[in-house]
Amino acid sequence: xxxxxxxxxxxxxxxxxxxxxxxxxxxxxxxxxxxxxxxxxxxxxxxxxxxxxxxxxxxxxxxxxxxxxxxxxxxxxxxxxxxxxxxxxxxxxxxxxxxxxxxxxxxxxxxxxxxxxxxxxxxxxx
Numbered sequence: 873x874x875x876x877x878x879x880x881x882x883x884x885x886x887x888x889x890x891x892x893x894x895x896x897x898x899x900x901x902x903x904x905x906x907x908x909x910x911x912x913x914x915x916x917x918x919x920x921x922x923x924x925x926x927x928x929x930x931x932x933x934x935x936x937x938x939x940x941x942x943x944x945x946x947x948x949x950x951x952x953x954x955x956x957x958x959x960x961x962x963x964x965x966x967x968x969x970x971x972x973x974x975x976x977x978x979x980x981x982x983x984x985x986x987x988x989x990x991x992x993x994x995x996x997x998x
Contacts, residue, residue: 873898873899874896874897874898874899874901874970874986874987875896875897875898875987876894876895876896876968876969876970876987876988876989877894877895877897877989877990878892878893878894878966878967878968878989878990878991878992879892879893879894879895879992880892880893880992881965881966881992881993881994882993882994882995883995883996883997884958884994884995884996884997885996885997886958886959886960886996886997886998887957887958888958888996889954889955889956889957889958890955890958890994891952891953891954891955892908892952892953892955892966892968892992892994893950893951893952894906894908894950894951894952894953894968894989895948895949895950896949896950896951896970897949901949901970902925902972903925903970903971903972903986903987904924904925904971904972904973904974904975905922905923905924905925905970905971905975905977905980906922906923906925906942906944906951906968906969906970906971907919907920907921907922907923907968907969907970907971907980907985908920908921908922908942908951908953908966908967908968908969909966909967909968909969909982909985910962910964910965910966910967910994911964911965911967911991912961912963912964912965913964915964916982917967917982918933918982919933919980919981919982920932920933920936920940920953920966921933921936921940921941921942921953922942922977922980923942923943923944923951923977924977925944925946927943927944927946929977930942930943930977931977931978931980935961936955936962939955939956939957939958940953940954940955940956941953941954941956942954951968953966953968955994958994958996959996960996960997960998961996962994962996963994963995963996964993964994965991965992965993965994966991966992966993966994967988967989967990967991968988968989969985969986969987969988969989970985970986970987971984971985971986972986972987973986
């Protein structure tokens with residue numbers, strides 16, 4: 873069983889930065905890809921960013937491209953989301969998720985992920 877634990881959320885002013893982490897534990901961890909998703913109050917969970925576990929490529933939602941950076945450390949089994957120039961509309965619970973089978977980053981969807989963390993809350997004040 874794979875366990876994903878997010879950390880790094882908090883309250884930040886607009887224009888500020890946060891770095892989220894997602895640590896994986898459990899069985900030998902070798903996903904095909906990892907993703908970050910978010911869910912704002914009253915809204916559906918949405919894709920934010922993804923990275924192949926090989927590190928060969930990344931993909932971003934249009935709303936965060938140029939502001940967020942996803943990366944992974946395969947030695948520490950950890951995925952990161954560096955969030956810069958945060959906006960109030962970035963306020964949400966952020967979740968990391970693992971996709972164990974072959975996928976294309978641009979096709980990653982909420983219902984296609986295999987494992988989820990419990991989330992970390994990001995609040996951006998104006």
